[in-house]
Amino acid sequence: MVCKERDGQVRISLNDDFDPVKIFECGQCFRWNMGEDGAYYGIARGVPARISKEDGNIVISGTENDFRNIWYDYFDLSRDYSSIRKAVSIDGYMKNASDFGEGIRILNQDRWEALCSFIISQCNNIPRIKKIIETMCALFGEKRELEGREFFTFPSAVTIAALTEKDLAPLRCGYRAPYIIGAARAVAAGEMDLDALSSESFGVALKALKGLNGVGDKVANCVILFGLHMDDAFPIDVWMKKAIGTHYPEGLDPAVFGGHAGLAQQYMFYYQRSGAEDIIK
DNA sequence: AAACAGGCCTAAA
DNA sequence: TTTAGGCCTGTT
Numbered sequence: 001m002v003c004k005e006r007d008g009q010v011r012i013s014l015n016d017d018f019d020p021v022k023i024f025e026c027g028q029c030f031r032w033n034m035g036e037d038g039a040y041y042g043i044a045r046g047v048p049a050r051i052s053k054e055d056g057n058i059v060i061s062g063t064e065n066d067f068r069n070i071w072y073d074y075f076d077l078s079r080d081y082s083s084i085r086k087a088v089s090i091d092g093y094m095k096n097a098s099d100f101g102e103g104i105r106i107l108n109q110d111r112w113e114a115l116c117s118f119i120i121s122q123c124n125n126i127p128r129i130k131k132i133i134e135t136m137c138a139l140f141g142e143k144r145e146l147e148g149r150e151f152f153t154f155p156s157a158v159t160i161a162a163l164t165e166k167d168l169a170p171l172r173c174g175y176r177a178p179y180i181i182g183a184a185r186a187v188a189a190g191e192m193d194l195d196a197l198s199s200e201s202f203g204v205a206l207k208a209l210k211g212l213n214g215v216g217d218k219v220a221n222c223v224i225l226f227g228l229h230m231d232d233a234f235p236i237d238v239w240m241k242k243a244i245g246t247h248y249p250e251g252l253d254p255a256v257f258g259g260h261a262g263l264a265q266q267y268m269f270y271y272q273r274s275g276a277e278d279i280i281k
Numbered sequence: 282a283a284a285c286a287g288g289c290c291t292a293a294a
Numbered sequence: 295t296t297t298a299g300g301c302c303t304g305t306t
Contacts, residue, residue, distance in 0.1 A: 027287070122288040128304060129287085174302020179289085216289050237287040269287085 001077070005064040009050070012058040012067070017081035019103025020051050026104050026270045028226050030117055030130045031137075031154070041146075045070050045110060046153045048146035061146060076105050076229075081263075088257045088264040093247045097271040104266055107226065111194035112187055113154045114227025115209070118219045119179050132173045136160075139170060160184035179214025186212060198228040205230065231262040240265065243272040 002013040020040050024032040032042030032051075039052035039059075047070055050061040060071050072078070085102065089095040116136075121129050134152075140159050141152035161184040168177040186192035192212065197205045205228055209220035221235035234254035236244070244252050254261035271277060 118287090123286060123301085124288085124303085125286045125305080131304095172303060175289090175300095176302080214289065218288060222287085235287085239287065273287085 003064060003067060005067075008063075009059055009061045010064055010067045011054075012060070013056075014058055014077070017085075017103055017105060018053070018058055018075070020053055022101060022103040022270065023075070023105050023107065024051075026101070026266060027126075027273065028266065029107055029109060030121075030126070030133050041149060041151075043144060043151040043153060044074055044107075046142075046144070048144045048149070048151040050147065074108050076108055079105075081105060084260050084263055085267075088260050088267065090256055094264065094267070096277070097267040098264075100274070100276055101267040101270045104263075104270060106229070106231075106263060106266065108229050109226050110154065111198065111223070111227040112157045112184075115183055115187070115194065115215075115223045116154075116157075116160070116180060118222040118226075119183060119214050120173060120176055121222075122176065122214070122216075122219060132171050135171050136168075157184045157187035161188035176214065179212075182213050183215070194227065198230075202230050202232045225262040225265070231260050234261040234265050235269075236265075237269075239269050239272045243268045 004011045021034075024034075024040050024042070029042075031044075032040045035041050035050075037052075039050050041048070041050055043049070047062070047066065049066075049071070050059075052059045060067060062071070081102075081104075085098040089098050117129070117133055120132050124132075133154075137152035137154055140155035140163070144151045144153060160180065163181060163184075165177045165181060168180065171177070173180070183192070187194060192208065197208055200208075202224060205224050206217075206220050209215050209223055210217070215223075218235050218237055221233045224230050225233035225235060232254070254264070257264040
């Protein structure tokens with residue numbers, strides 16, 4: 001992988017398994033949006049960025065140092081996705097799903113942000129999820145700027161922990177407000193040590209997260225996959241239920257994916273939600 | 282207007 | 295252990 005810095009951006013010559021549209025639209029994150037120029041704009045780890053693909057190269061705003069310190073890890077660039085796609089292609093359906101999802105990468109998101117975001121996501125639709133999160137960041141995050149655009153950092157658990165449900169009223173997040181505050185207080189107080197959990201087993205992490213009010217199986221699995229970056233998590237939502245019901249009516253043990261259940265789930269989810277399969281039929 | 286959206290909690294079998 | 299009903303809110 002060659003990385004060149006020029007004009008305030010780095011250009012990375014990596015062609016395989018990096019498709020910004022799929023990465024940002026596959027449902028794992030809520031804070032990246034496509035601009036009029038076709039590039040994606042967002043903010044992670046307190047740093048705003050512009051991400052695009054030009055002439056087969058990945059182009060990321062910032063310095064080579066930013067790339068080394070932030071984006072290389074954030075985009076999970078050390079993993080070989082083509083070999084994982086091969087590994088999860090356990091049958092014709094999974095081959096189709098993983099081919100369709102080629103270019104997806106699992107982002108290494110901030111743990112607290114993932115927890116908070118997926119609490120908000122429950123029984124909700126994506127536009128509203130995004131709106132609630134952006135409102136929260138605008139109200140309680142810190143302002144950043146890039147190319148004349150305004151961005152807001154994701155507020156820390158400590159910040160949210162100091163608020164009340166009333167403070168969250170502008171978010172219009174309904175019954176999720178006490179869940180958010182409860183989770184923030186647990187994290188801020190150190191009762192819920194997400195950093196420590198990330199080096200625990202899946203089972204330990206699952207049990208701990210489900211101890212939070214408002215966190216059930218689905219949200220916990222999303223946090224473990226997208227925030228704690230454990231690839232044996234396997235979130236099952238309504239889309240996954242449809243996919244499993246159609247292709248594995250006898251049931252599906254995530255263990256068949258050999259430690260890559262998380263990515264397998266993402267390919268299934270993205271394939272199912274795209275409706276691509278139905279179009280073929 | 283009524284149903285639904287990337288669930289979760291509680292109560293009741 | 296599984297199931298039903300309620301829950302904030304915005305959109306269709």
